[in-house]
Amino acid sequence: MAQETLSGWVRKLQAREISSRELTQLYLDRIERLDPELNSFITVTAEQALAQADAADARLAQGEQAPLLGVPIAQKDIFCTEGVRTSCGSRMLDPFVSPYNATVVERMNAAGAVMLGKTNMDEFAMGSSNETSFYGPVRNPWDTGRVPGGSSGGSAAAVGARLVPGATGTDTGGSIRQPAAFCGITGLKPTYGRVSRYGMIAFASSLDQGGPMAATAEDCGRMLNAMAGFDERDSTSVERPAEDFTAGLNQDLKGLRIGLPTEFFGEAGLDERVRGVIDAAIEVLKGRGAEVREVGLPNSHLSVPAYYVVAPAECSSNLARFDGVRYGYRCENPEDLMDLYTRSRGEGFGDEVKRRIMVGTYVLSAGYYDAYYLKAQKVRRIIADDFRRAFADVDVLLAPTTPELPFALGAKADPVSMYLSDIYTIAANLAGLPAMSLPAGEIDGLPVGLQLIGNYFDEARLLGVAHQYQQETDWHTRVPAAFA
Amino acid sequence: MEWETVIGLEIHAQLNTVSKIFSGAPTAYGAEPNRQACPVDLGMPGVLPVLNQGAVERAVMLGLAINAEITPRSVFARKNYFYPDLPKGYQISQFELPIVGLGHLDIELEDGTTKRIGVTRAHLEEDAGKSLHEGFEAMTGIDLNRAGTPLIEIVSEPELRSAKEAVAYMKKLHSLVRYLDICDGNMQEGSFRCDANVSIRPKGQTEFGTRAELKNLNSFRFVERAINFEVERQIDVIESGGTVVQETRLYDPDRDETRSMRSKEEANDYRYFPDPDLLPLVVDSAFIETVREKLPELPDAKRARFVEQYGLSDYDAGVLTATREMGDFYEAVAAGCDAPKLAANWVMGEFSAALNRSEVELGEAPVNADGLAGLIARIQDETISGKIAKEVFEAMWNGEGDADAVIEAKGLKQITDTGAIDAIIDEVMANNPQQLEQYRGGKDKLFGFFVGQVMKATQGKANPAQVNERLKAKLDG
Numbered sequence: 018m019a020q021e022t023l024s025g026w027v028r029k030l031q032a033r034e035i036s037s038r039e040l041t042q043l044y045l046d047r048i049e050r051l052d053p054e055l056n057s058f059i060t061v062t063a064e065q066a067l068a069q070a071d072a073a074d075a076r077l078a079q080g081e082q083a084p085l086l087g088v089p090i091a092q093k094d095i096f097c098t099e100g101v102r103t104s105c106g107s108r109m110l111d112p113f114v115s116p117y118n119a120t121v122v123e124r125m126n127a128a129g130a131v132m133l134g135k136t137n138m139d140e141f142a143m144g145s146s147n148e149t150s151f152y153g154p155v156r157n158p159w160d161t162g163r164v165p166g167g168s169s170g171g172s173a174a175a176v177g178a179r180l181v182p183g184a185t186g187t188d189t190g191g192s193i194r195q196p197a198a199f200c201g202i203t204g205l206k207p208t209y210g211r212v213s214r215y216g217m218i219a220f221a222s223s224l225d226q227g228g229p230m231a232a233t234a235e236d237c238g239r240m241l242n243a244m245a246g247f248d249e250r251d252s253t254s255v256e257r258p259a260e261d262f263t264a265g266l267n268q269d270l271k272g273l274r275i276g277l278p279t280e281f282f283g284e285a286g287l288d289e290r291v292r293g294v295i296d297a298a299i300e301v302l303k304g305r306g307a308e309v310r311e312v313g314l315p316n317s318h319l320s321v322p323a324y325y326v327v328a329p330a331e332c333s334s335n336l337a338r339f340d341g342v343r344y345g346y347r348c349e350n351p352e353d354l355m356d357l358y359t360r361s362r363g364e365g366f367g368d369e370v371k372r373r374i375m376v377g378t379y380v381l382s383a384g385y386y387d388a389y390y391l392k393a394q395k396v397r398r399i400i401a402d403d404f405r406r407a408f409a410d411v412d413v414l415l416a417p418t419t420p421e422l423p424f425a426l427g428a429k430a431d432p433v434s435m436y437l438s439d440i441y442t443i444a445a446n447l448a449g450l451p452a453m454s455l456p457a458g459e460i461d462g463l464p465v466g467l468q469l470i471g472n473y474f475d476e477a478r479l480l481g482v483a484h485q486y487q488q489e490t491d492w493h494t495r496v497p498a499a500f501a
Numbered sequence: 502m503e504w505e506t507v508i509g510l511e512i513h514a515q516l517n518t519v520s521k522i523f524s525g526a527p528t529a530y531g532a533e534p535n536r537q538a539c540p541v542d543l544g545m546p547g548v549l550p551v552l553n554q555g556a557v558e559r560a561v562m563l564g565l566a567i568n569a570e571i572t573p574r575s576v577f578a579r580k581n582y583f584y585p586d587l588p589k590g591y592q593i594s595q596f597e598l599p600i601v602g603l604g605h606l607d608i609e610l611e612d613g614t615t616k617r618i619g620v621t622r623a624h625l626e627e628d629a630g631k632s633l634h635e636g637f638e639a640m641t642g643i644d645l646n647r648a649g650t651p652l653i654e655i656v657s658e659p660e661l662r663s664a665k666e667a668v669a670y671m672k673k674l675h676s677l678v679r680y681l682d683i684c685d686g687n688m689q690e691g692s693f694r695c696d697a698n699v700s701i702r703p704k705g706q707t708e709f710g711t712r713a714e715l716k717n718l719n720s721f722r723f724v725e726r727a728i729n730f731e732v733e734r735q736i737d738v739i740e741s742g743g744t745v746v747q748e749t750r751l752y753d754p755d756r757d758e759t760r761s762m763r764s765k766e767e768a769n770d771y772r773y774f775p776d777p778d779l780l781p782l783v784v785d786s787a788f789i790e791t792v793r794e795k796l797p798e799l800p801d802a803k804r805a806r807f808v809e810q811y812g813l814s815d816y817d818a819g820v821l822t823a824t825r826e827m828g829d830f831y832e833a834v835a836a837g838c839d840a841p842k843l844a845a846n847w848v849m850g851e852f853s854a855a856l857n858r859s860e861v862e863l864g865e866a867p868v869n870a871d872g873l874a875g876l877i878a879r880i881q882d883e884t885i886s887g888k889i890a891k892e893v894f895e896a897m898w899n900g901e902g903d904a905d906a907v908i909e910a911k912g913l914k915q916i917t918d919t920g921a922i923d924a925i926i927d928e929v930m931a932n933n934p935q936q937l938e939q940y941r942g943g944k945d946k947l948f949g950f951f952v953g954q955v956m957k958a959t960q961g962k963a964n965p966a967q968v969n970e971r972l973k974a975k976l977d978g
Contacts, residue, residue: 097547103546110546115546115547116540116545117540215547215549216547218546219547222778223777249551250549251551252778252779253778253779331777333581334591334772337581337583337589337591338546338589339546342643343588343643344545344546354585354641378772381773382770390774
């Protein structure tokens with residue numbers, strides 16, 4: 018039963034083959050039974066979910082057709098949910114119950130989705146393994162000794178294990194795509210500005226973008242239809258005519274120009290077996306009429322260093338509000354204001370968050386600003402220019418999502434080796450481009466992700482290419498045996 | 502040694518928008534603590550700022566009024582520091598690219614000359630909340646109602662050379678923001694605040710001395726006193742062989758002194774960077790033109806017009822255009838009585854005195870422009886004398902009705918009937934034979950005595966010019 022996709026459930030709910038309550042109960046039962054092995058949820062909102070399901074059933078009975086009406090989903094715990102703890106994976110916000118809903122939550126509620134709970138994540142979305150969560154690491158459903166990726170590791174693991182048909186994620190440097198790849202699911206980071214950031218707790222404001230995570234490209238398109246859209250509460254959201262992201266799914270690939278960035282294949286560190294999976298995927302796409310050529314992104318080697326200036330700089334400022342004064346964690350018996358600040362923040366934040374706050378504070382300091390922050394912003398522009406040139410010749414770019422397979426918990430104690438896990442994903446964030454990961458193979462029983470990067474606002478095309486690929490392959494239907 | 506004072510002012514004016522600069526919460530003053538703060542103002546996780554167009558309009562208005570360049574593409578930046586009443590841990594302000602660039606303001610010096618003061622820049626920013634230190638038993642209360650109130654910070658060039666010039670500049674700007682109706686100018690409530698950068702240097706030296714920044718100058722008087730104190734202090738420091746250190750000093754009005762708050766070494770590194778939550782603010786020429794059309798007549802132009810149109814002295818015109826309300830009031834009075842000079846005398850004289858005495862604002866005065874014009878018209882048409890008019894005005898101020906009603910009720914109508922005046926003069930002459938004889942014997946000084954007697958007999962109602970004329974004729978006849 019739980020093998021069914023989100024899109025499949027939409028059809029079955031509309032056909033009244035199953036009620037939202039039954040479906041919701043089915044997944045709540047799975048979460049209760051299976052999540053202790055994964056730790057993919059921080060909060061399960063069973064009672065509220067069933068109430069939402071009943072409301073959806075009533076609407077379904079009226080013949081309503083809201084896009085996600087009655088479908089269970091999960092929200093990454095970075096999205097503010099009114100009346101529900103919104104922790105962002107941090108001790109700092111463990112006591113925080115949001116007084117308002119994020120725009121994404123509002124929109125998904127309006128689309129009729131039933132929220133089962135809030136998924137685990139790296140603390141404040143800072144991490145690539147989900148090991149920095151205050152609530153403990155999430156485990157990869159394909160091998161519970163391995164990480165699910167991060168920071169949206171809870172959402173990826175929950176969808177991978179089919180504890181929920183779809184979940185939201187956020188992607189600042191690869192936080193949707195890398196865990197999607199590690200957990201064998203499909204995940205899309207939209208163009209910067211597509212999905213409102215209002216109520217999405219900020220890590221690095223100029224890079225953060227929310228997006229869907231589900232089994233298939235079609236599912237992601239349906240979810241994105243609900244999530245995306247201009248929001249006057251987010252000045253960086255883009256005003257564009259409404260778009261149906263599922264409209265291009267059946268577009269054939271004849272004449273599609275796919276670019277392979279040489280830099281993403283030549284880098285040392287790319288697992289040869291991963292390379293083999295990607296090559297096989299390229300053959301599938303060629304078989305459906307796509308043309309493939311090599312393109313250059315000559316400045317892509319600057320992505321990781323630029324990212325680790327910009328993202329910490331913005332985070333150091335964004336996280337200043339967590340000061341123990343108004344909400345969230347406050348240390349016991351502060352002696353004075355300075356003590357309140359230093360202990361509340363010292364005790365409330367984990368190591369990786371502190372590391373980035375310190376780096377960010379440093380690069381913004383007087384005397385260093387030009388050398389680091391300003392320079393990193395210039396690098397962003399030249400990286401975006403690389404993409405602009407590439408998209409003059411091709412329609413989409415194709416690359417591995419990650420250079421290697423899901424690694425074991427605790428394997429990457431050195432932060433820099435962890436940062437390199439996002440080497441292929443970060444550039445799209447720096448340029449603000451849409452990009453996605455979809456499952457394209459298995460090695461030693463572990464999934465491998467294929468990354469597609471599109472031009473600005475070209476999500477529908479990306480989803481179309483992915484959908485065509487998924488017509489030919491069944492990687493996206495595979496579920497780890499322990500969770501089948 | 503002769504010292505020269507160098508002063509630059511940073512003035513923060515709260516813009517009178519209905520809602521806050523980056524949220525929809527109301528800005529009204531005086532609500533219960535934290536009742537006018539929405540999630541955005543509280544710095545809740547996940548919230549984002551959205552710029553209030555009304556604040557932009559007001560900033561552009563100010564820029565146009567001081568002949569400044571309006572920056573076509575200005576940028577909001579984050580000023581990072583921790584403080585309990587700063588909810589986000591940063592203030593959204595403008596740093597490298599402010600909305601208003603170089604402009605100027607002309608001030609009038611005591612000797613009547615005009616001095617042009619450069620305005621370096623003016624930028625938009627959000628106000629912080631308030632820390633409340635009383636009534637919390639060793640704790641501090643935080644009120645975030647003010648957090649997010651739009652401010653424009655107006656920075657002058659260091660071209661002011663005395664406390665008096667600084668006050669003249671501040672008053673001029675105060676008048677201007679109220680003319681433009683972009684700020685209520687209420688200094689007690691903190692709507693219009695000032696920091697002063699003060700340094701001294703030997704007269705003739707071109708480079709600046711080390712400056713101290715004075716805070717907490719929330720009245721014109723405090724600005725003057727604080728600067729004067731600080732100048733004396735710096736002269737003392739240097740003349741006794743010390744050096745002035747760059748620091749922030751707080752003015753204490755109770756002790757009339759400035760005290761060190763923090764030195765440059767302790768100063769924050771604000772780590773400014775462009776706020777990634779806000780796009781650059783683009784102000785195009787079409788927008789500027791729509792704002793320009795909304796500009797009211799500015800004080801200097803109005804003053805010149807008053808001289809031209811009403812034949813007032815430059816000084817009187819200056820007084821009457823000090824505030825937009827006063828200028829409007831004067832024009833309404835002048836229009837209602839057709840006696841512009843008399844109107845000016847009354848508005849600046851009796852009327853202003855009454856306002857001060859009763860401590861009421863112009864808009865709340867018990868005598869409005871029509872009322873005052875009605876009174877002046879009665880002087881003009883000789884129904885009453887100027888002297889009687891003061892009595893009528895007093896009664897009007899006390900709510901006893903308009904000029905005509907008071908004149909009627911109190912029987913104050915001026916006696917202009919020559920026959921009646923002659924009859925009274927005859928009576929006075931008859932009653933004072935001794936004085937009459939002395940007068941006619943050459944004691945001219947007694948003319949005043951007879952005038953006084955006639956006026957007394959008529960309770961001041963006789964037309965003074967007529968009394969003079971008739972009395973002269975009769976006494977000498």
